[in-house]
Amino acid sequence: MLDIILARMQQKHRTMKFPYGPAPQMPPRYLGRPAVMPGDCPSGCNICREVCPTGALGRQGRLGLDMGRCIFCGECAPVCPAQRLRFTQDHRLATGSRADLLVDSEVIRPASPLDAQRKRLFGRSLNLRQVSAGGCNACEADTNVLGTIGWDLGRFGIHFAASPRHADGLLVTGPVPANMRLGLLKTYEALPTPKLVIVVGACAISGGPFAGHEEVADGAGDLLPVDLYVPGCPPHPLTILDGLLRLLGRLPEPGKD
Amino acid sequence: MATPASRHPGLSNGQAVDIQSLPIMATAGFLESVAQAVAQGMRVSAFFAQPLDQGRLRLWAILAQDSQSLLFPYCTDLEDAHYPALTPRCPQMHLFEREVCEQWGVEPRGHPWLKPVRFHAPYRQGQANAGSGSGNQVGVTDYFRVEGEEVHEVAVGPVHAGIIEPGHFRFQCHGEEVLHLEISLGYQHRGVERHLAAGPDRRSLHLAETLCGDTSIGHATAYCQALEALAGDQASARAQMLRGVALELERIANHVGDLGALAGDVGFLPVLSFCGRIRGDVLNMTGLLCGNRFGRRMVRPGGVGYDLDSAVAAELQKRLDILEKDLTVALDLLWGTSSVMARFEGTGAISGQTCKALGLVGPAARACGVERDIRWDMPAGIFQFAQIPVSTWGSGDVHARARVRWLETFRSIAFLREQLANLPAGEIRTPLGPLAPNHLAVALVEGWRGEICHVVTTDAKGNFSSYKVVDPSFHNWFGLAQALRNQQISDFPLCNKSFNLSYCGHDL
Numbered sequence A: 001m002l003d004i005i006l007a008r009m010q011q012k013h014r015t016m017k018f019p020y021g022p023a024p025q026m027p028p029r030y031l032g033r034p035a036v037m038p039g040d041c042p043s044g045c046n047i048c049r050e051v052c053p054t055g056a057l058g059r060q061g062r063l064g065l066d067m068g069r070c071i072f073c074g075e076c077a078p079v080c081p082a083q084r085l086r087f088t089q090d091h092r093l094a095t096g097s098r099a100d101l102l103v104d105s106e107v108i109r110p111a112s113p114l115d116a117q118r119k120r121l122f123g124r125s126l127n128l129r130q131v132s133a134g135g136c137n138a139c140e141a142d143t144n145v146l147g148t149i150g151w152d153l154g155r156f157g158i159h160f161a162a163s164p165r166h167a168d169g170l171l172v173t174g175p176v177p178a179n180m181r182l183g184l185l186k187t188y189e190a191l192p193t194p195k196l197v198i199v200v201g202a203c204a205i206s207g208g209p210f211a212g213h214e215e216v217a218d219g220a221g222d223l224l225p226v227d228l229y230v231p232g233c234p235p236h237p238l239t240i241l242d243g244l245l246r247l248l249g250r251l252p253e254p255g256k257d
Numbered sequence B: 001m002a003t004p005a006s007r008h009p010g011l012s013n014g015q016a017v018d019i020q021s022l023p024i025m026a027t028a029g030f031l032e033s034v035a036q037a038v039a040q041g042m043r044v045s046a047f048f049a050q051p052l053d054q055g056r057l058r059l060w061a062i063l064a065q066d067s068q069s070l071l072f073p074y075c076t077d078l079e080d081a082h083y084p085a086l087t088p089r090c091p092q093m094h095l096f097e098r099e100v101c102e103q104w105g106v107e108p109r110g111h112p113w114l115k116p117v118r119f120h121a122p123y124r125q126g127q128a129n130a131g132s133g134s135g136n137q138v139g140v141t142d143y144f145r146v147e148g149e150e151v152h153e154v155a156v157g158p159v160h161a162g163i164i165e166p167g168h169f170r171f172q173c174h175g176e177e178v179l180h181l182e183i184s185l186g187y188q189h190r191g192v193e194r195h196l197a198a199g200p201d202r203r204s205l206h207l208a209e210t211l212c213g214d215t216s217i218g219h220a221t222a223y224c225q226a227l228e229a230l231a232g233d234q235a236s237a238r239a240q241m242l243r244g245v246a247l248e249l250e251r252i253a254n255h256v257g258d259l260g261a262l263a264g265d266v267g268f269l270p271v272l273s274f275c276g277r278i279r280g281d282v283l284n285m286t287g288l289l290c291g292n293r294f295g296r297r298m299v300r301p302g303g304v305g306y307d308l309d310s311a312v313a314a315e316l317q318k319r320l321d322i323l324e325k326d327l328t329v330a331l332d333l334l335w336g337t338s339s340v341m342a343r344f345e346g347t348g349a350i351s352g353q354t355c356k357a358l359g360l361v362g363p364a365a366r367a368c369g370v371e372r373d374i375r376w377d378m379p380a381g382i383f384q385f386a387q388i389p390v391s392t393w394g395s396g397d398v399h400a401r402a403r404v405r406w407l408e409t410f411r412s413i414a415f416l417r418e419q420l421a422n423l424p425a426g427e428i429r430t431p432l433g434p435l436a437p438n439h440l441a442v443a444l445v446e447g448w449r450g451e452i453c454h455v456v457t458t459d460a461k462g463n464f465s466s467y468k469v470v471d472p473s474f475h476n477w478f479g480l481a482q483a484l485r486n487q488q489i490s491d492f493p494l495c496n497k498s499f500n501l502s503y504c505g506h507d508l
Helices: A002-011 A047-051 A116-122 A138-147 A178-190 A202-206 A237-247 B027-039 B091-104 B192-196 B204-210 B213-231 B237-265 B269-290 B310-335 B338-344 B352-358 B362-366 B398-421 B472-483 B489-499 B503-507
Strands: A034-036 A064-066 A085-087 A126-132 A158-160 A169-173 A196-200 A228-230 B015-018 B043-051 B057-065 B070-077 B082-084 B107-109 B151-156 B168-174 B177-184 B439-447 B450-458 B464-470
Touching: A002 B269, A002 B310, A034 A064, A126 A138, A126 A178, A126 A196, A138 A169, A138 A237, A138 B213, A138 B269, A169 A178, A169 A202, A196 A202, A196 A237, A228 A237, B015 B213, B027 B043, B027 B057, B027 B070, B027 B082, B027 B091, B043 B091, B043 B439, B043 B450, B043 B464, B057 B439, B057 B450, B070 B439, B091 B107, B091 B352, B091 B472, B168 B489, B177 B472, B177 B489, B192 B204, B192 B464, B204 B213, B213 B237, B213 B439, B213 B450, B237 B269, B237 B310, B237 B398, B237 B439, B237 B489, B269 B310, B310 B338, B310 B398, B338 B398, B352 B472, B362 B398, B362 B450, B362 B472, B398 B489, B450 B472, B464 B472, B472 B489, B472 B503
Parallel strands: A126 A158, A126 A169, A169 A196, A196 A228, B082 B107
Antiparallel strands: A034 A085, B015 B439, B043 B057, B057 B070, B151 B168, B168 B177, B439 B450, B450 B464
């Protein structure tokens, strides 16, 4: 027992202050929220789309980057002759709608809080069931990290439940292989209503690097009604936490924080 | 009969060979050569079918002779849609033969356990679904059943209780005792190999990075080594060193996480908490290298994506000191707690003989006292110049698998210290030339779970004509099933965590 106490003292108190203090610092090479700078693309230039592995860049009228498809490989920004693409250090990527994932400026459109009824139900206690449907274990790992003492998700009343019957929401990772489609849908059905759906990672939003493979459903977006999209490959734990807290209305709106 | 070694000069890890220089064996001779090679102590690193024109198939076996650091590629062009199975003579072939059967409809006759591996549609149209079971309905197959009084069956999954990947487990139990565990996977199948084989294209590297996302560095390194072998180029010494640094950070992060999770599975929460947090610190060290905690963007064909300056090297050294101190305290507490040791020792033991017969790899093999480590046996890249001692432990149980991780973690820390203090000068990335046509390349990397094997063949234009990925989990899942024999079913989570195998790496 004494050994445990001594070890505990050596390991120190580790839970971060965020969101009541500063957010943990991202590494200098972190690629966060993309920004499309104002200006015009050189006539006929298609180079960013040629290097993008997941078709995340489009130019219907104006240049846009779909964060839902982006795997943040960073290939596009350095090749742009007009320097219109940039990855910022901003970890706030999560949005409330698929359309808000389309970035065509420097404006941030983070997720809004839930409606009043669901906020009243889930705001102080949210139990999530996690289903990995073809996830590569990176999104899963960085979701798991939120349960470690450094992040301590439990202090916000958010927990992961072992059974869908005990859960208020479903957190999906992976591109949803044909072989996991039934497992995912059955899990969703087993959740009592009202319920939330959160999709984490490029795969769960769009299929990610597996998009277009006939073995997968290109994510959960067409199968389930999604309340929160958390892009990234994988999203940083801070990005996932940011999304969850915004959904529960526990973070101030950007610009007011 | 000539020894297999005398027929081929053999390849070293990360070398390409002109396919036309390799003899195409008659099928009977091929099968005999594989069986003999295994009988002489070689391992099957890969076994797969490559489609040729007019619906013909070529079977490849890549045999590893660890003692000579050589790889022997054997091949045969199949005449029929069946051949006599190797598995009865050579148990480590059992999943490989099932895989080829499911993909291409080639029946290994006499296979004792011919069931689907991933439950996907056959690769060729009009081909019957192979193996017993009912087509490609996932999870529906003829499970092995034990009959008798008080015998009962427990089914778990595909969706599990925690935040982990899906898979199905069937236990045949007598009371608390597990007589047999059958593991049926395939839920994570995303068609990785099929799409890699259509490359190389701009997605190939990202498929390598995400086919098993907790081993991004390991698989991306194998992909790049294969590409570099085919292009006849080499990454610079500096790039090789940086890849090695990233690979060992990946190993430390996962080993530390596993040690914490093992503590958690026996209810010893202090070490679970400590190691969970420390693992995050190691992921952040990888984040410092390349901006991503899982090492995405770090390994690139021809080198690496990011350089390391002396300030970051110094910062990493500083963090290594803290890591070593925190980890020593956490793990001394683990080993010093008798209630933990009572649960670890003797649980889920595998003998060295079983390990060799099944062809287990990585820490699971080394925990059986089997010295098997690609970094030592078939070194490529930085490991040709900086050796890390092979860490073994003899008892083959949960305790041994934990101890091997512990030994490896500290040896990797020592390796990182040395490398970070001796950064060679040079470019970090050199552009690759075109890939050699009609060549075969084999790249092996010792990932944190064990041997990662990528085998690539090119066509006449230098595009891929086949791409085989063997994740260490592919070799090791059957080891977990063996470890559960005659164990209490309540020890399953502990045994499972002591292997910590990849579902997506297996399902591809």
